[in-house]
Structure formats: C-alpha cells, structure tokens
Amino acid sequence: MPNTTNNPIRKSWLTVRENSDFPIQNIPFGVFLTKEDVITIGTRIGDYAIDLGALQQLDYFEGIDLTDDMFMQDTLNDFISDGKKTWRLVRNRIGDIFDSSNPKLRDNPEHRDIVIFNMEDVEMQLPVLIGDYTDFYSSKEHATNVGKMFRDPENALLPNWLHLPVGYHGRSSTIIPSGIPIHRPMGQTLPNGETTPVFGPSRLVDFELETAFITTDANIMGENIPINEAEDYIFGMVLLNDWSARDIQKWEYVPLGPFLAKNFASSISPWIVTMDALEPFRTKGPTQEPTPLPYLQQKGKHAFDINLEVYIEPENTEATLVSKSNFKYMYWSMCQQLAHHTSNGCRVNSGDMMGSGTISGPTPDSFGSMLELTWGGKNPIVLKDGTERKFINDNDTVIFKGYCQNRTVRIGFGEVSTKLLPPFVRK
Amino acid sequence: MPNTTNNPIRKSWLTVRENSDFPIQNIPFGVFLTKEDVITIGTRIGDYAIDLGALQQLDYFEGIDLTDDMFMQDTLNDFISDGKKTWRLVRNRIGDIFDSSNPKLRDNPEHRDIVIFNMEDVEMQLPVLIGDYTDFYSSKEHATNVGKMFRDPENALLPNWLHLPVGYHGRSSTIIPSGIPIHRPMGQTLPNGETTPVFGPSRLVDFELETAFITTDANIMGENIPINEAEDYIFGMVLLNDWSARDIQKWEYVPLGPFLAKNFASSISPWIVTMDALEPFRTKGPTQEPTPLPYLQQKGKHAFDINLEVYIEPENTEATLVSKSNFKYMYWSMCQQLAHHTSNGCRVNSGDMMGSGTISGPTPDSFGSMLELTWGGKNPIVLKDGTERKFINDNDTVIFKGYCQNRTVRIGFGEVSTKLLPPFVRK
Numbered sequence A, B: 001m002p003n004t005t006n007n008p009i010r011k012s013w014l015t016v017r018e019n020s021d022f023p024i025q026n027i028p029f030g031v032f033l034t035k036e037d038v039i040t041i042g043t044r045i046g047d048y049a050i051d052l053g054a055l056q057q058l059d060y061f062e063g064i065d066l067t068d069d070m071f072m073q074d075t076l077n078d079f080i081s082d083g084k085k086t087w088r089l090v091r092n093r094i095g096d097i098f099d100s101s102n103p104k105l106r107d108n109p110e111h112r113d114i115v116i117f118n119m120e121d122v123e124m125q126l127p128v129l130i131g132d133y134t135d136f137y138s139s140k141e142h143a144t145n146v147g148k149m150f151r152d153p154e155n156a157l158l159p160n161w162l163h164l165p166v167g168y169h170g171r172s173s174t175i176i177p178s179g180i181p182i183h184r185p186m187g188q189t190l191p192n193g194e195t196t197p198v199f200g201p202s203r204l205v206d207f208e209l210e211t212a213f214i215t216t217d218a219n220i221m222g223e224n225i226p227i228n229e230a231e232d233y234i235f236g237m238v239l240l241n242d243w244s245a246r247d248i249q250k251w252e253y254v255p256l257g258p259f260l261a262k263n264f265a266s267s268i269s270p271w272i273v274t275m276d277a278l279e280p281f282r283t284k285g286p287t288q289e290p291t292p293l294p295y296l297q298q299k300g301k302h303a304f305d306i307n308l309e310v311y312i313e314p315e316n317t318e319a320t321l322v323s324k325s326n327f328k329y330m331y332w333s334m335c336q337q338l339a340h341h342t343s344n345g346c347r348v349n350s351g352d353m354m355g356s357g358t359i360s361g362p363t364p365d366s367f368g369s370m371l372e373l374t375w376g377g378k379n380p381i382v383l384k385d386g387t388e389r390k391f392i393n394d395n396d397t398v399i400f401k402g403y404c405q406n407r408t409v410r411i412g413f414g415e416v417s418t419k420l421l422p423p424f425v426r427k
Helices: A052-057 A077-081 A084-098 A109-115 A140-150 A227-233 A246-252 A275-281 A334-341 B052-057 B077-081 B084-097 B109-115 B140-150 B227-233 B246-252 B275-281 B334-341
Strands: A030-033 A039-045 A048-051 A116-118 A133-136 A167-169 A175-177 A186-189 A198-201 A209-215 A234-241 A266-268 A307-313 A320-326 A353-355 A397-405 A410-421 B030-033 B039-045 B048-051 B116-118 B133-136 B167-169 B175-177 B186-189 B198-201 B209-215 B234-241 B266-268 B307-313 B320-326 B353-355 B397-405 B410-421
Touching (some): A039 A052, A048 A052, A048 A109, A052 A109, A077 A084, A084 A275, A109 A116, A167 B167, A227 A234, A234 A334, A234 A353, A234 A397, A275 A397, A275 A410, A334 A353, B039 B052, B048 B052, B048 B109, B084 B275, B167 B334, B186 B246, B209 B307, B209 B334, B234 B397, B266 B410, B275 B410
Parallel strands (some): A133 A353, A175 A266
Antiparallel strands (some): A030 A039, A048 A116, A133 A167, A186 A198, A209 A353, A234 A266, A307 A320, A397 A410, B039 B048, B133 B167, B186 B198, B209 B353, B307 B320, B397 B410
16 A cells, blocks of 8 residues: 655645655654543644544545544554554555645535644644653764763773664653643762762753654564564654663663662653654664674664754743754664564564664764763753753753655644653652 | 451351362462453452452442452453552452351352352463563572672672662563463573574573562652552562573673573462552561661561462472472561652553562572572573472473461462473474
8 A cells, every 4th residue: 555645746726835754744643631631542734733533533534444433542553553554554544634635524514613623723632652662772872972081081882782672671651742831859878989879869861862653553472573574563752751860870770770869750752753754764774793693683774863952041041052862873773672572472563663773973063861961961962051960950841853854845743842841749 | 347257267258278268268269261261350268269340240249449340351450540549449359248147148059159159160361461570689598599699708798689679671572470381481592611692492481489569550750659659559469489590691691781581471360469458477577687768668567478489390299398488587568669660650551560589598508599499500400300499391381379477367378380391492
C-alpha cells in the first residue's frame, strides 16, 4: 500500500504556517483533553488539533476496518495493536480528508466545528499507556564522554559496548507529557571525600537528550523478533527528556544500574510521529566496526536525520539554545535495539517505549547532557541572561525540539518542555 | 477495625486437610479462569477456589462499600486501590461466610454450586496487572556471596550496600504465574578467555529465590511515602522466581545493570497472601549497623518468619529439595524498600510489584540460587535420581514453596512451579 500522505506538494485547506512541524505530510497521533473534559485520540495539522473520535463517529473512516470506539479512547494502545496496515490506511485517509482539493469536511462547517480545535484549547495527555520502558545507551559519543569522565580515558568504551546495544529498564509510572512540572528529587548521596552518605535535595539535576520509539505488540513470550522484521513493529517516535540526578546516580548505580537517579521523571513530547512520516529522512548510520553478530546485522539505511535542540529557559527570561545534536549519530539503530531486546524471547507489547539513550554528537556543542556540555561542571554554560549553569537550577524550564527538514518538507515533533520546581516539602 | 480472620481456633465448614497452606485464617486473593471460560477474582480455602464475583452478585458482601463489578474483573488492581480498610472488611467477611458456625452459604447448596470450585477445575492467572516491577538486592548473605565470587572476597559488599536498599527496574511484560513453562533464553555471551562474544543458548540458567510484595497506589508523583506509613500501602506477598542467565548477565551488566539476563521470565505464585494474614509471623529483622539515615529508620518488628524451600524436579522423576531459606534473613525490610523507592518522589501504583532480591540464609544449604549453592558450578548438587546439577537443565521444573508455621496455624503461599523448556527454534 502506498504511503500517499508523504506527497511533498500536497497542501491542506487548514492554515499551516511556514516552518510548522505539522504540515499535512506529518499526521502524528496523540491524545488530548478538550475544555468540555472530553478525552479523545487526535492528530495535528498546523496549530489545529483534530478529534479522530469525532471524525470516526461522522463516518469519515468508512471502509477502514476499525472497532467502533477505536478513537474514542484515552490511549493509542488498541490502535497501535492493529498493526502497520491500519496505521497507514488511517494516516492516508486523514491526509485525504484535509487535502486542499477535498471539499467533504472543508465545506461542512457543522462537522468542522465538531472535529477541529485550536491547539491552545486542548490539553495534551500521554499518548499511550506505557507498559514497559526500556532505555538504551546507544550513542558512541555519549558513552565515550561518560567513560572518559568516570573511568579510563584511554579505554572509555566498555568491552561489550561495540558488540551489543547496552540497555536497562526504566520506570513507566513517572513518564509524563510535555508541560507537567517536576520537583527536584531528594536522595542519598556521598559527599566528595566522605565515607558516610547524606540525604537531601540532589544538587546535580540534569537532562538527557533522547528520542524514544513506541512499539506494537510484536511477539509472543519466548520468541524473538528477527532484525529484518523489527521495523514493522515500530509505530513512531517521540522526544524524550530522561531526567537524571547525577549525584544520586554516582552513589547508587554500582552494581545494578541507575534507579532513583532516573525514576523521578521522564518527559516526552505528546505527538507520536509515525515511521511513515519519517521515511523521507532515512539515512545511513555510522559504520559499525567490528561487524555485529548475525542477529544484529542489517542492510540499507536505518538511521534518521532528525535535528535536535536543547534550550534552557530560566524563569521570566528568554530561552538559550545550549545544544544542537542529531538522531543520525546513534551507533545502534532502533531495529538493532528491538532485535536485541527480544533476542532472549522478551515479550514486547503495544505501547512499550524504548529510549535511545543520550544523543551526543561529535562536537562539544552537540552533547546531550549538562554533564557532558559542562564536562562535569568544570566549564559552566553562560545563558542569555548572563547567569551560569553547571546543571539545571530550580525553576528552569528545559525544552527539547526536534524536526526533519529537506528541500520540500519539514516534519517535526513539536517540543517537550518541563519546568524543574524546588524539592517537594511535606506540609 | 479488628483483624478477626486471624482467630487461630476458627474452623471452616469447608474441608481443609492438615498442613494445608490455605486454612480459613489465610484468605489470599487471586484471579482464576473456570472451565466455562469465566474469569473472576477469588480466594482459596483448602483445595477449593471461591468465586468472589459470584459471592458479590449473591449479595454476600452487603454492607461493604464496593463498586458493583469489583470482583468480576480479571485483575485485583481496582480492589487493591480501594485501600487497607476495604481489604480487611472483605477478608473478615469471607472468614465469616466460611466459618463452621455460619449456615448461610453452608446450607445453601444452590449458592455453593455457583461459588465453590475444586482447585483442579480452575486455572490460576496473574493476580494483578503489574505496571512496574522493581527488584531489590536486600539479602546481605546473597550480596556477600556474589561479591566474594565476582569481586574482592575481603570487600565483598559494595560501599553503598549497608546504607540503602539497592534496587533496579525489571520487566513487567514477562512476569508469569506458576505453571507456565519458559524457554531457555538465547543470548550474547563472552566465552572464557575470548575477546569476541558469541550468540547462542544460555548455558547457565539459574533460579533466584525471592518473595515480592504488591502495592496499592500510594502517592502522587513528586511526593514520598514516609517509612512509618509504608506498611499501609503493601497489600500482600507472593513467591517470586526471578529467572536469571548468569553467562548473559556477566557480559551485559556493566555499567547499567542486568537486562536480557533477567527479562526473559519471572514467575510468581498466583495467590497474594495479605499482610493481615502474615501478621502473626512478624519478627525482628537483622540488626542494622551502621544505623540507616533517618528516612530509613523504623521501630518495631518488620521482618516476617516465612519458610522458603526450593525443589528441582527433573522430567519424569521426583523432586529434590535443594535449599531451605527464610524471608526473615532479609537485611532491608519491605517498608524500608518502599520508603527508599519513593524518597525521590517516584510514583507507586496499585499492582506494582517489588521483589526482595535473592534470599540467601547464613548456611550453604540456605542459599537462594544455584550460583551460590554450587559456588559458581564448582560443587554440583546431586539430585535424588543420581544426576548432578551445576545450573538448571532443559526440562527441569523448579518449584518454590513458602509457608509460615506457629503452634496453632500455618499460613502458606502454595507454590511457584516453572518448567524450563529447550531454546525456542523458529520453524
């Protein structure tokens, strides 16, 4: 089935401003709450949120095999579970409905009133119920930077790193959509030079610039997903800020990995951009040397050219761009991550989320965390308001943006924006 | 409200054989499927499964504030979410209904037919939808054994171990109830003396003898649970076999912790034994030296005297008891684990599961894994059929049993039994 929605010359009858992340070629999926407290699955074109539940009730998806309440739900899990064929049929149909040449909805003001909302009038929710969240560690530059800082600069990468996409399990219960503020976490840390730990607010709260992909239910427990099939089970991608408390992490993480240093919050952008929409931005990933074992070998282009930006916005002042990176730098592809994850028979469900790991580029201005940008706090960043940052301050808002751009079209993620509040104090 | 169900002299009008794990003083909660394909929440007395959905429809819970379909569900999450007061009211009522002196259901054969099943006629399911699964590492003996084998025997415990309950996130999607067989996992390992890894079946599949507790939704994100309140948010406990592939673990786990070595399967006993039922078996835990930080300090008895047994049953032969341990050996209590887990504001939901970590006792016959029992394979165990085991063989069934016993009553968990099948082969 052709992926007709990507036609770069197509225009929508809805206004889309220049450089919008959401032209008619995008058609991402999300969940939003209206002012009337209705929750629904939706998409976005320009600055309009589109109620897919209403569209379905008005019979605009006629001919596509969907359960009656497919879009009148508060998560996308069931839709994602229907598989790639359905995703594409629905996305193509939405493209048709909003194509400038199609009068059906365009010329029906009554229907338009029911279906179309201004983005400022809706509240974005988590798009999926995330059963399990896995975070990988697949940027060679990031792993090398961390290895240089904390281990042996001459042997910065650990022996397993070039042979498998290192990953670990995260916490689903604290994944939040863009816009929800978080508190600076309390935790146990070991002051420099001491042997007895203390408990208090983390002093080294950091962001991690990541993307994540959302899966469909792909396998039964005990069976693997072969790498050549892996891409069929990836629904789409979001931006992910995997908040980290570096001082808590340092004290707790040996031998079983990060725990409280990470599980206080992970923020995601609310619109899932489909792999179909990202298709024009497919590119070649880094050369893998040594050659991976056969179960991780793949041919063709499996990286995606997604520009990533990080901004820090102190309270009441403007934001400063502190990093520019790109998803194409990732050493291990999403297919390799998924094939590895299931190589032992681990079951993957609809709505599971898998993070890339911090995405650092090759130059110091492309690093994906304050830890790396300031090299452990040694080289503070000066913001536009003249203040310095080694890590993130209370009341700072951290904003990630992500977009693909070629000569004809821009496909973006919007943003994930999260304010760091002071520590929670029990009254 | 008194916990009347624990009255040790109470008898049920249902037959309960001597030494049953499920006298009327237990009243655990689970979910089962009947031969008519009806799924329901239930309890167990003796060898009878009791349909709580049917009891509710027949109005036996009159006067207790429950939603209409509370027990006609396929998970206990909503019931657990109702909180401790409701758990106790329902458990006390069940005790009353089945008390030998109460004729209401006893003398109503029509109702009995609807409500009571033979255990052999039902199929136990996972009792809860597990949103997040955390595994701790809270047995000092286990951590010391592992440290001696893999690190410095003189400094077996890592510096953080005595200061906090070390934990990490596991995978919810592969938690299965007793009785479901699993496949030997495939995975990447580094052969001894080599520098290049290979991919194939794990050669070192092991059990980990654990218990786990199930939580209610206890806090809002960003807020902690003070240690003195933690126990109110623990619904009950199960036995947990946290299957492990030691060779995969060794190669993958530095620096971010266990991943594919663990997430191929974790098996649990299907009946959640409530904290109310375990109350008579409360005991003092090990002395904690150094004194934990204030947020982890608690007074009183917070350990539980739960006998634990591990059996290996090769195909077509009888089972051999290979370890006897006890939950009371745990250094960190469940309350300390929960207070620590939420000390950074991490949200805990109804149905979350938190594993104890491998429970090893002080003597070599009380170790909780083959890794420790055979000391890394150096001292194989001889089974009753004369065969030796360093780790678990294909077609072996591993069985854990757990029970509390005092002079008047025995409260047990039944068992978690899992057969290890050969590796999955794609046809």
